Amino acid sequence: MLNYAIKRLLLLVPVFLAVSVVIFMIIHLVPGDPIDNMIQIGSSPEQKAALIARYGLDQPLLLQYGVWLRNLLRGDLGDAMILRRPVFQLIAENLPHSLRLGGLAFLFSTVVGIATGALAALFKDSWIDRSVMALILLGSTLPSFWLGLLMIMVFAVQLEWFPVSGARSWTALVLPVLTIGLHGVALVARVTRAAMLDIGRRDFVLMLHAKGLSHRRIQLQHVLRHALLPVVTILSLRIGWIVGGAVTIEFVFARPGLGSLLITSLAQRDYPVVQGCLLMLAMAVMLGTLLGDLVQAGMDPRVRDNLR
């Protein structure tokens, strides 16, 4: 297991380098000159040259990447062009908000998703099953940001149960978590239900029936346990999906966080901040996937052997 963990961790290094190259290139590939956005109208060419030198834009590309990567590993992500503060500081302020939202949404999706999926499988073809299937269809087809807006309209504007936006209190987390969660619940419930129905047809289940165990006990104690494996697989494959959901939903609810920071900086063309945010979000996806893989490998020895 330790062997597997080390190999899996080493695999992250080339992935990280590839992602960092793409993100580094953003500032060089954008149409227009980012420096032009920073200088005041009427500045002299000398002032522009000084700015270019300050950001090192006159150096060879490979050298610039090397310097950028070295600074990055030291935790120095450069200075924001518009906000004129270290990007690292901006990210440090916004990260806890995103982690809280993403973590809670993940927890909610997993727990509620497995519970509703199991319930649907247990009462297959009943009204419970049918309403869960309808929920899955809605949860996987409605755009999440629209769902968020609907939640705001109903629960914040009309009923005034929760705040419309911001992150001042814990109650402000309820609607965003529910919005991301409904998508997650739909995914997890669909996989749980399908896996339980699939495993319910295996021979050992027939054997348990022959032994005289009750249907409910077989489903919850034996079938559900085996069905958790594909659920973990899907969760580890699609964990980045929670990150993507958080980006969108933070913006909808005007919550502080990496997603909001990324989108406002994109609109303002503040590229050092864009790079920093994209890098953090990419790392979140990579580490989340790694964690999911490790859990999966811990549960299923076959996964460990697959990685030579």
Add this chain to the structure above:
Amino acid sequence: MSAFASSPLWRVLRTWRGGVSLAVLLAIALAAIFAPWVAPYPYDIQNLSATNKAPSLAHWLGTDEFGRDVLSRIIYGARTSLTVAMAAIFGSVTLGMGLGAAAGYFGGLFDRIVTAIVDLTWSFPEVLIALIFVAILGAGLYSTMVAISIAYLAQFARLTRAQIMAIKSETYVEAAANLGSGHLHILFRHLLPNAITPVIVAGMLAIGDAIILEATLGFFGLGVQPPKPSWGAMMSSGTGQIFLAPWTILGPGVAIAIAVVSINLFGDALIEALDIRNRVREV
């Protein structure tokens, strides 16, 4: 007639899901194509004496902050949303199929490079990939198209590669090779025709996802720029009026929901009729 009666399309239309969803999709497409004749008002005519008006007989879905007719803007917005989504997925399927087929057929180093890139992008959420490329290309109609295209590329490369791998050692492929057929002949005459159906159906289903992604980018203000309407951008400007004029958000949202649900239902019916569920949904 008998050929039609046994064709997959007829089997799709016979189910209520297939029939209803196809009818809805056709209606949306026709409304988008003939928008200048269907829409009651032009999309950009402002009426500042009738801003944020609730739905009425004159304006069925109300008016927005500039007094523009919401229904007309939804109909014109369908043009943007559907064009961007379909063009993006078309590019994605074409390029992805080429990459996946070449990787699966030739194998070797090229296959390992393609597989590595596909695996890398696979774990990333589409919205994040699209945002990276919008950051590079700048906001706007064409960069949104390209960004969405790239976001879904891995899906089709992976799917095509899996199909090709599954059939490339079949006897008829071997026979074609023994008869002296070239690589391109085998690829285009024998492998792709047998691999293409699941990829096309997956592409059709992906149009629904692409509509949502386009709307999300539009909602962020990174898609089509005003005054051109798109469903996402309409909701984006509607958020400022969420207390005053909730219909400016409800209308485009319902339009997206109807379009996406119809695409999913039609795709599902098609998968059922072609009996290819196992081949499309391999995660």
